[in-house]
Amino acid sequence: MRSLVWLKRDLRLSDHRPLALAAPGECLLLYVIEPSLRAAEDFHRSHATFIAQSLQELAPRVEALGGRLLIMEAEAVAALDQLYHAWPFEQLLSHEETGNHLSYQRDLAVAAWARRQGVRWQEIPQHGVFRPLRDRDGWAARWRQRMREPLTPMPSSLQAPTLELPFTRPVDTLELETHPQRQVGGEKAARATLRSFLRERGQRYDVEMSSPVTAHTACSRMSAHLAWGNLSMREILQRSEARAELLRHSRPKPPHWGKSLAAHGKRLRWHCHFIQKLEDQPSLEWENMQRAMDGLREDEFNEDYFEAWKAGQTGYPMVDACMRALRAQKWINFRMRAMLVSFASYHLWLDWRRTAPWLAQHFLDYEPGIHYSQFQMQSGTTGINTLRIYSPAKQVLDQDPDGAFIHRWCPELESLSGPLLANPEQAGSLLPLDYPAPIVEHSSAMQKARKRIMARRQTGAARLESRAVFQRHGSRRRSNRRR
Numbered sequence: 001m002r003s004l005v006w007l008k009r010d011l012r013l014s015d016h017r018p019l020a021l022a023a024p025g026e027c028l029l030l031y032v033i034e035p036s037l038r039a040a041e042d043f044h045r046s047h048a049t050f051i052a053q054s055l056q057e058l059a060p061r062v063e064a065l066g067g068r069l070l071i072m073e074a075e076a077v078a079a080l081d082q083l084y085h086a087w088p089f090e091q092l093l094s095h096e097e098t099g100n101h102l103s104y105q106r107d108l109a110v111a112a113w114a115r116r117q118g119v120r121w122q123e124i125p126q127h128g129v130f131r132p133l134r135d136r137d138g139w140a141a142r143w144r145q146r147m148r149e150p151l152t153p154m155p156s157s158l159q160a161p162t163l164e165l166p167f168t169r170p171v172d173t174l175e176l177e178t179h180p181q182r183q184v185g186g187e188k189a190a191r192a193t194l195r196s197f198l199r200e201r202g203q204r205y206d207v208e209m210s211s212p213v214t215a216h217t218a219c220s221r222m223s224a225h226l227a228w229g230n231l232s233m234r235e236i237l238q239r240s241e242a243r244a245e246l247l248r249h250s251r252p253k254p255p256h257w258g259k260s261l262a263a264h265g266k267r268l269r270w271h272c273h274f275i276q277k278l279e280d281q282p283s284l285e286w287e288n289m290q291r292a293m294d295g296l297r298e299d300e301f302n303e304d305y306f307e308a309w310k311a312g313q314t315g316y317p318m319v320d321a322c323m324r325a326l327r328a329q330k331w332i333n334f335r336m337r338a339m340l341v342s343f344a345s346y347h348l349w350l351d352w353r354r355t356a357p358w359l360a361q362h363f364l365d366y367e368p369g370i371h372y373s374q375f376q377m378q379s380g381t382t383g384i385n386t387l388r389i390y391s392p393a394k395q396v397l398d399q400d401p402d403g404a405f406i407h408r409w410c411p412e413l414e415s416l417s418g419p420l421l422a423n424p425e426q427a428g429s430l431l432p433l434d435y436p437a438p439i440v441e442h443s444s445a446m447q448k449a450r451k452r453i454m455a456r457r458q459t460g461a462a463r464l465e466s467r468a469v470f471q472r473h474g475s476r477r478r479s480n481r482r483r
């Protein structure tokens, strides 16, 4: 059987079921660079670099197995059609993807094309996300069962046809815009990152994940590798659990590891829990989860606020330092992401439909299912989550009391100590002239936002809707509902 393995967000060879299914027969691997997806407002050059790094590592490994990885630059249907005419394959194998709306429509077009050609397209799940799902009852048990399935071994050899395919692009022509502060794509880097987390870096994860001073090294940093599929979720979870089991029996018991790895495992489940929401309701990319929130912010978008937020020039040192760090490194930890979004959605009253795609560009780990669900949660538009408005001042005092992180990213504030970084308006003449005054006043902006959201939430229609939203998307584990 001639099979084409279509690589999407699964740029690896290990635990790759489509590849294993194709391997006994003649097969080719294909990655398609799709202009429409690249031009979308949620895509960034840094994503292209991470993908290119992953493919450049993959290609020689595929060749060493006797296979061939093709790169084509065209819309997916056009690419598949061109390849099909040169090499009529009988089946198309890929992993399921819960992507943005463009990729969903692309998949519908590919399915229609495959039907017309008589090509069988088999899509295989890669995360703990289920298609179709009626409601969330029993979801966690199904997730666990899928995560316990054995890993799929890498094929020992591949058979590729010898064909001239002039329309493909050599992998070494893919552009790389490397940046020393950003994570590098590929299975090798993913494995090294996971190893260092499970052996050393992760020990104090439970207490160090929230501060931007420590999170950079204490967090697993697996998110970009998961988003582009350098390692499977199953493999990461199984390795994390195996390490936890080993440490459980070691004497003396090293401190922190137990709690840290339990917290890590919980978050890996959240990964799939959030993606499941978008899988079940693709409109979460553009519609409020709770429709009672419609019309709340749309007509009040303040472009000046948006520009100040994007530039890290809001006059709130923690917000500005996080934004500048994120733009340089393309990663920031969970709590600081939540604070950035909370500040945009509540203090600045910016509609998440414009801030979300912009931040997606700057997250190397952009994963639409997590991103839009988290964005709505941190913007108060889900109707099922506690309203949480972060105080940027409190975040300075709790997470960066000495100002080390802020000083690094806002060097103009070097002369201000921790307490003054929390309340720069009290710095008087110490406040540098080139740092802006706060663009909004924290307390009044926060109170106004809270009032407006609560007024909507308390209507009878909103309450009724919340119940339906919970039935569809809510976690059935109480411990899951807060972080």
Ligand SMILES: Cc1cc2nc3c(=O)[nH]c(=O)nc-3n(C[C@H](O)[C@H](O)[C@H](O)COP(=O)(O)OP(=O)(O)OC[C@H]3O[C@@H](n4cnc5c(N)ncnc54)[C@H](O)[C@@H]3O)c2cc1C
Residues within 6 Å of the ligand: 209, 219, 220, 221, 222, 223, 224, 226, 227, 264, 267, 268, 270, 271, 272, 274, 332, 333, 334, 335, 337, 338, 341, 363, 365, 366, 367, 368, 370, 371, 372, 374, 375, 378, 483
């Ligand atoms: C507004 C907002 C947008 C976000 N967008 C994304 C996104 O596009 N892609 C993304 O991977 N994460 C996103 N997150 C979740 C979280 O911030 C990142 O997963 C985490 O910071 C990645 O770093 P890490 O791999 O070191 O995570 P760790 O803390 O080491 O966690 C391990 C893994 O668990 C998963 N995870 C951790 N926290 C969460 C969470 N709160 N929700 C869902 N999954 C989680 C991720 O896959 C992560 O790689 C977002 C959070 C917020 C508040």
